[in-house]
Structures are given as C-alpha cells and as structure tokens.
Amino acid sequence: MSKYFKDAEFRRCTPSCSIDQMDPGFMNKLDEVREIAGIPIVLTSAWRSIIWEKMHGRSGDGDHPQGRGVDVKCNTSQNRYKIVRAALIVGFRRIGIGKTFIHLGDATNLPQDVIWDYYE
Ligand SMILES: [Zn+2]
Known part of the structure; x- marks a missing residue:
C-alpha cells in the first residue's frame, strides 16, 4: 500500500492507528x-477518530x-522547507505549520x- 511507510509507523502514532485506516x-x-523531499518522514499522528478529536x-x-491527514515531525528550518516544498509540488492544498511538526x-x-499555523 505504501512504498515508504509501514504499519508499525502508524502504530507508534498518537493516537495509535493502522495504515489501513488511511x-x-x-x-x-x-x-x-x-520521494521528493529526500529525507526521512517521521509520522507523529495520522488517523484519529471523531471521538478522539472531540475529546x-x-x-x-x-x-x-x-x-x-498526517502530522510529520519537523524541527529544523531546512527540513521544513524540504517538506513544504515537496508537499506543494505533489499538490497538497492543506498544510499546517507547527513548532515541531507539519500537518499535511x-x-x-x-x-x-x-497554510495555517498553531501559534499560541
Ligand atoms: Zn494534523
């Protein structure tokens, strides 16, 4: 189902989920x-239930x-650029920029x- 992402990476997300839910x-x-970003993409959150969201x-x-939607770990300005650039090339039209992650x-x-932010 995915070239780069394994189910175990979704199991480790918060909350834990399965690649089959994507x-x-x-x-x-x-x-x-x-592929385009050329750097490891670490998932921190992926599928979430409506109940979890409301909680x-x-x-x-x-x-x-x-x-x-996924949140991917991102702690440096260089990686932020690579991920956002790749996302725009691929055609993502909903992007969120957090302090330590990017939502796609x-x-x-x-x-x-x-493109929204999560500034307090
Ligand atoms: Zn998100």
Missing part, C-alpha cells in the same frame, strides 16, 4: 512527498478522521489552498 490516494501522495477539543471534521491534509470537503 485513504489510499492520500498515501500515494505522502509517498511522493517522501481533545477539536471539531472532528478535520483531515485526520478521514484518513487524509487533502480532504476535499475542507478549505483548499490554505
């Missing part, structure tokens, strides 16, 4: 991002519950062509 089209795009104060209608999402029922 949208296949999304996974193809994530593989392309990995954490979120609406539950984001990319994650659809299996069409491609749910089609949510706003497109957006």
Whole structure:
C-alpha cells in the first residue's frame, strides 16, 4: 500500500492507528512527498477518530478522521522547507505549520489552498 511507510509507523502514532485506516490516494501522495523531499518522514499522528478529536477539543471534521491527514515531525528550518516544498509540488492544498511538526491534509470537503499555523 505504501512504498515508504509501514504499519508499525502508524502504530507508534498518537493516537495509535493502522495504515489501513488511511485513504489510499492520500498515501500515494505522502509517498511522493517522501520521494521528493529526500529525507526521512517521521509520522507523529495520522488517523484519529471523531471521538478522539472531540475529546481533545477539536471539531472532528478535520483531515485526520478521514484518513487524509498526517502530522510529520519537523524541527529544523531546512527540513521544513524540504517538506513544504515537496508537499506543494505533489499538490497538497492543506498544510499546517507547527513548532515541531507539519500537518499535511487533502480532504476535499475542507478549505483548499490554505497554510495555517498553531501559534499560541
Ligand atoms: Zn494534523
């Protein structure tokens, strides 16, 4: 199902999930991002249930519950550039920039062509 990502990496996410819960089209795009970025992509969060989202104060209608969003670890400006550049080339239109991670999402029922932040 994925060239670069194994189920174990999804098991280690918060919350733990399975690669089978991800949208296949999304996974193809994530593989392309990995290919173009040329650096390891470490997943910190992937599929999340609507219940989990609501327990954490979120609406539950984001990319994650659809299996069409991941958060990837990112701690340096160089890697941030590589990942965001690759995501834009691949066609991701929903990107979030956190202090230590980047969100990549491609749910089609949510706003497109957006880059948001998680600044406090
Ligand atoms: Zn996210």
